[in-house]
Amino acid sequence: MSLSGTLDTLSLPELLTVLAATRRSGELVVRGAGFEGRLWLTHGGLVKAEVPTASDMVGAVTALLAVGAGEFAFTADTAPFSGAESIPVEEVLSEAQSRRAEWLALAAAVPSLASKFRLTAEPTAQSVTVRADDWGVLVALSRGVDVRHAMDELDLSEMPVRRSVRALRDAGLLEPADEVDQRPAAPAVLPAPYPAAEPAPAAEPGPASSEETVSTAQPAIEPVIEAEHEPPSQPPGEDEPVSRSMLFRYLSGEHS
Numbered sequence: 001m002s003l004s005g006t007l008d009t010l011s012l013p014e015l016l017t018v019l020a021a022t023r024r025s026g027e028l029v030v031r032g033a034g035f036e037g038r039l040w041l042t043h044g045g046l047v048k049a050e051v052p053t054a055s056d057m058v059g060a061v062t063a064l065l066a067v068g069a070g071e072f073a074f075t076a077d078t079a080p081f082s083g084a085e086s087i088p089v090e091e092v093l094s095e096a097q098s099r100r101a102e103w104l105a106l107a108a109a110v111p112s113l114a115s116k117f118r119l120t121a122e123p124t125a126q127s128v129t130v131r132a133d134d135w136g137v138l139v140a141l142s143r144g145v146d147v148r149h150a151m152d153e154l155d156l157s158e159m160p161v162r163r164s165v166r167a168l169r170d171a172g173l174l175e176p177a178d179e180v181d182q183r184p185a186a187p188a189v190l191p192a193p194y195p196a197a198e199p200a201p202a203a204e205p206g207p208a209s210s211e212e213t214v215s216t217a218q219p220a221i222e223p224v225i226e227a228e229h230e231p232p233s234q235p236p237g238e239d240e241p242v243s244r245s246m247l248f249r250y251l252s253g254e255h256s
Contacts, residue, residue, distance in 0.1 A: 004073040012064055013093055015072060020044040020089035026076040032067035039064070040078075045086025057087055061096040062103075106159070109166035113148040113158070117141045117165065117174040124172030137164035138173060 012030065016039075019028070023044035030037050037051035037060060049060035119142050130138060140150040151161050168174040 002073065002075045004071065007067065007070045007072060010072070012061075012067075012072070013097070015074075016061075016089045016093060019074065024074070024076060026074055027078045029073045029075075030064050030067055030070055031072075032070035035067060035070075037064050037067075041089075042084065042086050044089065046089055046092055047084040047086045057092055058095045058099065061092050062099045065096055065100045106162040106166055109169050110147055110162045113151070114146050116144060116146045116177045117169075118144075118177035120172055120175050122172075128171050128173060130171070130173070131167070133160070134164040134167055137161055138168055141165070141168075141174060144177070 007030070015028070019026075019041055021044065025042045025044075026040070028039045028041065030039075035052065037054075038049065039046060039051075039060065040048040046057055046061075049057050051060035051063050054060035054063050119138075136154050137150055137156075140153050141147070145153065147161060147165065150156075151158060154161070165174065
């Protein structure tokens with residue numbers, strides 16, 4: 001049995017939850033722009049992951065959550081890991097979604113590693129406590145270097161510096177100091193320990209408008225199946241794209 005569709009029809013958390021609830025075994029492939037990741041399940045539990053840059057199961061699912069417009073394909077009974085220890089989907093999803101939420105908050109606080117910050121004229125609170133871990137970041141950025149140079153100067157990785165900048169901005173001690181684009185960084189790019197897909201290669205310049213560019217980036221699979229073509233009591237055929245309602249009915253109706 002093989003099922004396929006798009007992530008805008010059925011999100012990854014929904015899909016994994018249904019596969020876990022119906023105790024499915026098999027291989028789940030998720031594809032985005034220039035990116036592919038694989039998860040294997042046994043009796044509804046996650047047993048193995050192959051996702052670029054991910055070092056553990058939570059990191060793998062976190063990276064897959066960052067795939068926006070993408071496709072999925074699930075092939076049942078293809079996981080040769082019946083004796084492997086499985087991890088509950090609910091447990092992995094909860095931690096992965098927490099990591100994802102933190103990354104989005106950090107990307108909003110530090111839109112780019114080329115961003116520069118300056119000391120505010122006056123903090124928002126009458127009393128401010130600066131943690132020792134944040135002090136070096138505060139001193140470095142107050143000298144006018146950008147975030148990347150502060151990382152190099154302090155020999156720190158990206159995530160700790162982003163956390164420090166966010167804390168200092170929340171305390172009202174730092175504010176943006178340059179004209180660098182202050183929109184949040186692309187959410188599909190998560191640094192270690194929150195790895196994800198490599199960014200898609202830049203599109204060739206052409207006459208198409210921005211709207212046209214967006215539309216051509218959508219997945220090729222169309223998951224909608226007309227009702228008159230849907231067998232009333234038979235499962236989808238091999239490699240047949242499925243709609244949300246068909247997937248839920250079929251998976252919920254069989255507990256192999």
